[in-house]
Amino acid sequence: xxxxxxxTDEQRWHIAAARDRRFDGVFFTGVHSTGIYCRPSCxxxxxxxxxxxxxxxxxxxxxxxxxxxxxxxxxxxSRDEAAVAQALSVLKSSQNAVPLAQLAAFSGYSPTHFxxxxxxxxxxxxxxFFRALRRERxxxxxxxxNSVTAAIYDAGYNAPSRFYDDAGKRMGMAPSAxxxxxxxxxINWAVVQTSxxxxxxxxxxxxxxxxxxxxxxxxxxxxxxxxDLVEGGAGFRTLLQQVISVVEAPGTANDIPLDVQxxxxxxxxxxxxxxxxxxxxxxxxxxxxxxxxxxxxRAAGSANGANNVAVLIPCHRVVRSDGSLGGYAYGLxxxxxxxxxxxxxxx
Numbered sequence: 001x002x003x004x005x006x007x008t009d010e011q012r013w014h015i016a017a018a019r020d021r022r023f024d025g026v027f028f029t030g031v032h033s034t035g036i037y038c039r040p041s042c043x044x045x046x047x048x049x050x051x052x053x054x055x056x057x058x059x060x061x062x063x064x065x066x067x068x069x070x071x072x073x074x075x076x077x078s079r080d081e082a083a084v085a086q087a088l089s090v091l092k093s094s095q096n097a098v099p100l101a102q103l104a105a106f107s108g109y110s111p112t113h114f115x116x117x118x119x120x121x122x123x124x125x126x127x128x129f130f131r132a133l134r135r136e137r138x139x140x141x142x143x144x145x146n147s148v149t150a151a152i153y154d155a156g157y158n159a160p161s162r163f164y165d166d167a168g169k170r171m172g173m174a175p176s177a178x179x180x181x182x183x184x185x186x187i188n189w190a191v192v193q194t195s196x197x198x199x200x201x202x203x204x205x206x207x208x209x210x211x212x213x214x215x216x217x218x219x220x221x222x223x224x225x226x227x228d229l230v231e232g233g234a235g236f237r238t239l240l241q242q243v244i245s246v247v248e249a250p251g252t253a254n255d256i257p258l259d260v261q262x263x264x265x266x267x268x269x270x271x272x273x274x275x276x277x278x279x280x281x282x283x284x285x286x287x288x289x290x291x292x293x294x295x296x297x298r299a300a301g302s303a304n305g306a307n308n309v310a311v312l313i314p315c316h317r318v319v320r321s322d323g324s325l326g327g328y329a330y331g332l333x334x335x336x337x338x339x340x341x342x343x344x345x346x347x
Contacts, residue, residue, distance in 0.1 A: 011294045012054045014285040016040045021120075023294075025081045028055045028074055030066050037061035042072035080117055083107030087118060091130050100126055132267070182227035188236040189229060191216055194247055196334050201243050202229075203236065207257030208243060211309040213330040223308075247311050250341050251278020260308050265293060269303035276317045279342045283321045305329060311338065 016029045021041035030037040033051040037058070038044060055061040058068065058075045068075040087103045103126055104114035119125045124132065187209065189202035202210040202220055210220060221229060242256055262270065268291040275290075276282055282290075288300035304315040310330065316338040320326045328335035339345075 009054050011285070011289075012040070013049060013052065014283075015289050015294050016052070017046060018286055018289055019043065020289055020294075024074075025085075028058060028061050030055055030061050030064060032066070035066055036069045037066040037074055038069040039072040039074045042069055042074070044069065044071055079107070083109065083114065084118055087114075087126060088129075091126065092133065094130075097127065097130050182224035184226075184228075185224070186228045186230060187220070187224060188231075188233045189217065189220055190232055190236065190240055192240065192244060194244065196247065196337055199244075199247065201240055203239055204259045207259040208239070208309050208312060209259040211243065211247075211312055213310065213334055243312070248341075250311055250314065250316075250338055256312055258309055258312060260313070262303070262306060265291060265296065265299060266303040266306055269300050270307065270313045273304075273307075273313050273315055273317065276314060278314075279344060281317050281319045281339070281344060284318055284326070285321055287318055301327075314338075317342075317344075 012027055012029070015023050019041045021039075024039040024041050027040065028037045029040060029042070030053045031047045031051055032053060033047065037055065053064070055064065055066075061074075062068075083106065086106050090098055090103065090106070100111045100115060103118075104111040107114055109117065115125055118129075185204055187202050187204055189200065189210075191198050191200050193199075197213055198216075200210060200212045200215045200220060201208065202224075210223065212219070217229065217231070221227075239256070246256065260270070261267075269287055272282075272287050272290045284297050284300050284304075285294065287304075288294050288297045291300060291303075293299070300318075304318055307313045307315045310316070316328060316335045318326065325332055325335055
């Protein structure tokens with residue numbers, strides 16, 4: 001999950017509206033109707049957009065005649081922010097995992113306290129953040145045509161077994177399988193009728209790998225050309241009924257296992273989508289900021305489009321900033337129906 005500096009005022013506005021503490025110290029929010037400036041995460045009431053300007057530093061805000069907010073004290077970069085920024089720099093530049101104790105030593109905090117601090121700011125623990133970076137490097141190497149073994153070592157894994165163990169926990173299919181059309185993977189599938197029309201559900205032994213509308217076996221075979229496709233199956237029926245229940249009542253308890261994989265940013269977007277409560281929506285900009293890269297609004301939209309499991313990863317809850325529906329892979333009529341089921345106005 002990469003945290004990059006926002007470059008436009010629109011991006012800064014969305015970050016401030018979301019009170020995203022990860023950008024404290026990156027820029028400052030000046031409220032000219034009150035004459036104060038704040039951190040992006042300040043808990044004060046959100047001001048009107050026309051009264052807000054953004055500043056690169058506290059000195060710039062004060063030169064414009066603003067005074068520091070007494071609530072969030074933006075004039076001093078906190079020791080916490082500096083510690084997290086330094087740790088991020090170390091992790092991004094390292095090919096090998098950095099011990100938590102070593103990261104904590106840079107800041108002078110205890111390892112336990114630093115882990116809580118880092119996780120709160122970034123959304124992942126230091127170890128999980130490094131693993132995400134390493135998986136992303138490996139995925140990029142595989143997609144560029146490198147052999148699996150070369151990709152493993154180039155990404156910083158010290159043994160193939162570590163990569164396969166990590167991939168098994170996070171990506172479902174083995175690395176060589178998702179690179180090669182699901183070669184050697186058995187996928188059970190069925191097409192069932194729902195209130196939204198015909199729905200394709202497909203799953204490996206690890207979880208659901210495809211949920212789509214208006215597709216059948218041909219589309220599944222095109223997506224996983226080397227998989228062993230098995231229609232139905234006794235062990236598949238229970239999972240299928242659970243999926244149908246969630247689709248017919250979006251927002252019900254959803255602990256259905258998934259077998260999906262993506263880049264670190266895509267996975268971060270999917271995690272944020274699953275955090276959207278039923279009956280609520282988010283904008284693409286809000287999702288991009290929550291996933292750690294507010295500049296990547298288009299990439300967040302692409303991650304939505306790369307979602308293989310509609311409803312289970314609820315990309316239908318993402319709309320445009322003006323409240324309009326935006327796009328949906330299976331047609332806006334299905335997106336409207338899903339939102340209607342959750343009590344969201346889709347006008």
